[in-house]
Amino acid sequence: xxxxxxxxxxxxxxxxxxxxxxxxxxxxxxxxxxxxxxxxxxxxxxxxxxxxxxxxxxxxxxxxxxxxxxxxxxxxxxxxxxxxxxxxxxxxxxxxxxxxxxxxxxxxxxxxxxxxxxxxxxxxxxxxxxxxxxxxxxxxxxxxxxxxxxxxxxxxxxxxxxxxxxxxxxxxxxxxxxxxxxxxxxxxxxxxxxxxxxxxxxxxxxxxxxxxxxxxxxxxxxxxxxxxxxxxxxxxxxxxxxxxxxxxxxxxxxxxxxxxxxxxxxxxxxxxxxxxxxxxxxxxxxxxxxxxx
Amino acid sequence: xxxxxxxxxxxxxxxxxxxxxxxxxxxxxxxxxxxxxxxxxxxxxxxxxxxxxxxxxxxxxxxxxxxxxxxxxxxxxxxxxxxxxxxxxxxxxxxxxxxxxxxxxxxxxxxxxxxxxxxxxxxxxxxxxxxxxxxxxxxxxxxxxxxxxxxxxxxxxxxxxxxxxxxxxxxxxxxxxxxxxxxxxxxxxxxxxxxxxxxxxxxxxxxxxxxxxxxxxxxxxxxxxxxxxxxxxxxxxxxxxxxxxxxxxxxxxxxxxxxxxxxxxxxxxxxxxxxxxxxxxxxxxxxxxxxxxxxxxxxxxxxxxxxxxxxxxxxxxxxxxxx
Numbered sequence: 273x274x275x276x277x278x279x280x281x282x283x284x285x286x287x288x289x290x291x292x293x294x295x296x297x298x299x300x301x302x303x304x305x306x307x308x309x310x311x312x313x314x315x316x317x318x319x320x321x322x323x324x325x326x327x328x329x330x331x332x333x334x335x336x337x338x339x340x341x342x343x344x345x346x347x348x349x350x351x352x353x354x355x356x357x358x359x360x361x362x363x364x365x366x367x368x369x370x371x372x373x374x375x376x377x378x379x380x381x382x383x384x385x386x387x388x389x390x391x392x393x394x395x396x397x398x399x400x401x402x403x404x405x406x407x408x409x410x411x412x413x414x415x416x417x418x419x420x421x422x423x424x425x426x427x428x429x430x431x432x433x434x435x436x437x438x439x440x441x442x443x444x445x446x447x448x449x450x451x452x453x454x455x456x457x458x459x460x461x462x463x464x465x466x467x468x469x470x471x472x473x474x475x476x477x478x479x480x481x482x483x484x485x486x487x488x489x490x491x492x493x494x495x496x497x498x499x500x501x502x503x504x505x506x507x508x509x510x511x512x513x514x515x516x517x518x519x520x521x522x523x524x525x526x527x528x529x530x531x532x533x534x535x536x537x538x539x540x541x542x543x544x545x546x547x548x549x550x551x552x553x554x555x556x557x558x559x560x561x562x563x564x565x
Numbered sequence: 566x567x568x569x570x571x572x573x574x575x576x577x578x579x580x581x582x583x584x585x586x587x588x589x590x591x592x593x594x595x596x597x598x599x600x601x602x603x604x605x606x607x608x609x610x611x612x613x614x615x616x617x618x619x620x621x622x623x624x625x626x627x628x629x630x631x632x633x634x635x636x637x638x639x640x641x642x643x644x645x646x647x648x649x650x651x652x653x654x655x656x657x658x659x660x661x662x663x664x665x666x667x668x669x670x671x672x673x674x675x676x677x678x679x680x681x682x683x684x685x686x687x688x689x690x691x692x693x694x695x696x697x698x699x700x701x702x703x704x705x706x707x708x709x710x711x712x713x714x715x716x717x718x719x720x721x722x723x724x725x726x727x728x729x730x731x732x733x734x735x736x737x738x739x740x741x742x743x744x745x746x747x748x749x750x751x752x753x754x755x756x757x758x759x760x761x762x763x764x765x766x767x768x769x770x771x772x773x774x775x776x777x778x779x780x781x782x783x784x785x786x787x788x789x790x791x792x793x794x795x796x797x798x799x800x801x802x803x804x805x806x807x808x809x810x811x812x813x814x815x816x817x818x819x820x821x822x823x824x825x826x827x828x829x830x831x832x833x834x835x836x837x838x839x840x841x842x843x844x845x846x847x848x849x850x851x852x853x854x855x856x857x858x859x860x861x862x863x864x865x866x867x868x869x870x871x872x873x874x875x876x877x878x879x880x881x882x883x884x885x886x887x888x
Binding site: 286289293294296297298300301304305307308309310311312314315318377378379381382384385386389390391392394397400401404406407408409410411412413414415416417418419421434435437438439440443467468469472493496497499500503504514515516518519522529532533535536539540543544547548551554 | 602626696702709786820828842864
């Protein structure tokens, strides 16, 4: 009898413990979520205020003044007119697409060579690739800039695209993934008279979709967000990428907060929408890279 | 995986050399090598032009003085000697290290969030999406937003501090975050934590937590271990490879960071208090065209990263438990 009672008690205790843990988790997550979202909401509401209201808002009221009494959509119109955001968007999309395509394609090819084909000097070359992964970007930006300057490529799209296209990281990541693929299919294809490119194209690539998707996402995001390099090599206004364009916009209207928030909002919104719909893939990609890379 | 895959290959290579090769085999092997070189070619050429040769060239640059207009002058170790005596370099190195304080704090935050999320509670997808938002947003938009948040007179941050003061009954006034030399660095650290706490690291921790076998916790519970003991004796050791991985990556990234945010928010000021090594390299190379000096700094930065990473690696070997 007493044994059953203690068992019941301990079960109850366990249940209680778990409920407490859950409650704490909700509080932690909830408070965190508020602090994550609040800045974005603040950005949205500010972008819809009259310029003068920004200075008034915090002196007297608390929540009330977060929401503007009348929505001033003109801020967006004005930001759109003042800055060629559409142009910046196109530049960013074009540069990110080219970089990503080049990166994924050349990395897949070299990753295939390193993982599946035998050639003299393979190990040494691969070690050479790995060694340069440790070199910080700071070391290469200066000579690459000098090189591009000599070629007369400064202030061109290719000056942004090409240096970002060839990385040891992509090769390394895909090589690791290709290593884990079974060889049977390849052998069968070889017997059927398939050449190396056929094997690469028809067998290796279709089997590697998750890894390719991960590399694609990372490269695209990296290119989309990269700031320093485009800032260095691009000078004319109509070629700027979105981040550099936004920084330039800020330097012109550094205290025009409603306008700045409207501009930033326009920069963020499409990315936010894409992310909310595809967040699963991002998350899976990170897990994959954390295990493999 | 690696070893089992490469071993038969290597053996294959040896037998190839030892046994008298038939002509067909020779032809196949060379055909394979040719194919391999063709596959490698695009990446290798690009890699050579934009990474390998620049590394060599950059090393040589460290020994010259060059403003890109006149011919470069060979100065030997002069750049490095000057760097050693340069008070700004030391100041900016200190800034860089100081701002890296955000790394361990952010990691703790990520772990805490991952622990909270690793339960059967509702709305996980919602929370995960919300926490990931700042990571997904392009940095510059975030920096513009936070410059406004840190505005001393009508920014969100000081408003919250002021209202908190009202509630507690103290006349709290927030500092001039970005224009006060004392507060600019903490301001950037706080923003950095906000930006990254729910991002990659948290997801890696979450994946790590999900890999811990459940029966270990059950066994510990039966033995009467409380929550804290279970965390220290099961969770933390099992997560040590994840912690180590995040630590190494953050360390390497941390030394090279700080440019984007400082460029947009403070311009490296006030009085150089948010200028990091990376920012100093940028200024030397692209504002003042001291190409040689900038290259020398970049090599010192490389050396610093290398030493710290090796050190961390060595200490990690002892503390990481691979289960």
